[in-house]
Amino acid sequence: MAGHVVISGGGTGVGAETARHFAEAGYKVTILGRTEATLQAQGVPYQICDVTDDAAVRAAFTAAREAQGPVTAVIANAGAATSVPFAKMTAADLTAMTDVNLTGVFNVWQAALPDMKTAGSGRMIAIASTAGLKGYPYVAGYCAAKHGVVGLTRALAVELAALGITVNAICPGFVETPLLERSIANIVEKTGMSAGDAAKSLTKGNPQRRFIQTDEVAATALWLCSDAAKSVNGHALSLSGGEI
Numbered sequence: 001m002a003g004h005v006v007i008s009g010g011g012t013g014v015g016a017e018t019a020r021h022f023a024e025a026g027y028k029v030t031i032l033g034r035t036e037a038t039l040q041a042q043g044v045p046y047q048i049c050d051v052t053d054d055a056a057v058r059a060a061f062t063a064a065r066e067a068q069g070p071v072t073a074v075i076a077n078a079g080a081a082t083s084v085p086f087a088k089m090t091a092a093d094l095t096a097m098t099d100v101n102l103t104g105v106f107n108v109w110q111a112a113l114p115d116m117k118t119a120g121s122g123r124m125i126a127i128a129s130t131a132g133l134k135g136y137p138y139v140a141g142y143c144a145a146k147h148g149v150v151g152l153t154r155a156l157a158v159e160l161a162a163l164g165i166t167v168n169a170i171c172p173g174f175v176e177t178p179l180l181e182r183s184i185a186n187i188v189e190k191t192g193m194s195a196g197d198a199a200k201s202l203t204k205g206n207p208q209r210r211f212i213q214t215d216e217v218a219a220t221a222l223w224l225c226s227d228a229a230k231s232v233n234g235h236a237l238s239l240s241g242g243e244i
Contacts (some may be wrong), residue, residue, distance in 0.1 A: 003072030004028040011038030013177035015077040016102040017214035045125040051104030061111040061153040073123040074112035081142045097141035121164040128169040157234030166233040173240035176211040208241030
């Protein structure tokens with residue numbers, strides 16, 4: 001099912017690796033992000049936008065569509081995580097997490113929907129997290145947002161199925177990305193652990209005792225866009241070595 005895929009958060013980490021996988025598979029690829037330098041470095045067409053800004057997202061999709069044709073697949077990958085004890089959280093902390101991790105998915109998916117409805121087919125994918133399937137301490141806002149993504153996925157899968165559109169979420173455990181590096185640095189700063197011990201504290205929840213790799217997430221997204229996955233709909237697919 002080659003076509004035109006739009007990937008948010010495409011300048012680094014999972015988004016950049018996913019863009020490479022889809023380009024190599026023959027897709028036209030457009031990546032979205034806030035930082036032009038990282039987007040430009042990926043060597044594929046891009047649009048600058050913040051996924052929390054609905055008008056900016058719609059403008060980015062219009063430009064992407066004009067440049068490369070109708071959108072046949074969309075991968076909502078942009079996200080962020082902050083760590084704070086619940087007792088010290090503010091309403092603004094919660095809003096910050098839901099804005100990028102949940103509303104960002106909503107904005108990107110909604111902007112892609114018209115092309116898919118017209119075509120009578122399409123793939124919507126969110127890069128969620130195991131934090132959308134279980135709880136973790138000190139990241140209540142992130143968990144709440146990712147659980148929201150899974151709920152949105154399941155609702156839209158049912159609502160859009162008759163239109164030929166599938167909607168799925170990929171839920172990785174800790175993925176080895178710059179975001180993970182920042183989490184490890186945060187643990188080191190707050191606990192005095194070494195970086196190695198901090199990393200081990202995060203991998204201990206994975207029965208395979210390792211971090212998920214970006215190419216694993218990218219390959220799963222590519223599979224979900226293949227004909228082999230045309231009946232896979234409404235799933236929150238755990239990539240966690242058996243953690244969940």
